[in-house]
Amino acid sequence: MIHYDLKCPKGHEFDGWFASASAFDSLLAAGHVACTLCGAKDVEKRIMAPAVRPARKAGEKPKLQTPANELEAAMAELRAKIEKNSEYVGLNFAAEARAMHEGKIDERSIYGEAKPDEARALLEDGIPVAPLPFMPKRQAN
Template identity: 85%
Template sequence: MIRYDLKCTKGHDFDGWFKSAEAFDSLSKAGHVTCTICGVADVEKRIMAPAVRPARSLGEKPKLTEPQNDIQAAMAEMRRKVEENSEYVGLNFAAEARAMHEGTIDERSIYGEAKPDEARALLEDGIPVAPLPFMPKRQAN
């Protein structure tokens, strides 16, 4: 798509979007490009500067993993502490939490994943659990 600043012979300025420069030329030649204000079909392109994004400095890459504000920084710190001080038990979270509560395995700090009905059952049974505000890191092949 290309946007042109246009002007009719009566002096009205407007703009239009076209599939290509050739599309503008063929539509204009056929009389299908008309002024949006007065309807005159005698329209010409005006001189315009192209819209160009500024180039990045050499070597500058977007830093997608860095926190962009204080909230994101606090969340990243929380995640770091949870991962550093707890064991990830994955989808076995509900079973592990229940087994620790019942005393069949030793207590330790864990985090993982549970389906909503599993988490609800743990809470209803008095087992203290809380959702974390982040998803666990996934291993990629």
């Protein structure tokens, strides 16, 4: 994705996100880019500086922010406890929870991801689940 600051002939400034520079050019040529205030289609890109993050040194791990308040600290502590004491089962959460509830597999602490309709079905079937107040870190193989 690429972000452009744009301007119309009347001086209105606005921004837009595009899949690529060529996608912007194609949309502009087809008349699909218009001023958000007056609808003028003769828009142009404004001069802007790219947003580039400084490179990390080889082997350097990113620094985590210190919690800004008590709530953030409590959330970080909760996340650490869940990750330490539970198994991440990813998108298999609903199936794993149902199998444990039905006695097909041994019970254990798990967390993962479920689609809203899967979570609703678990609750309707009396299977105790609760949403986490954070997104799980995606884990690779």
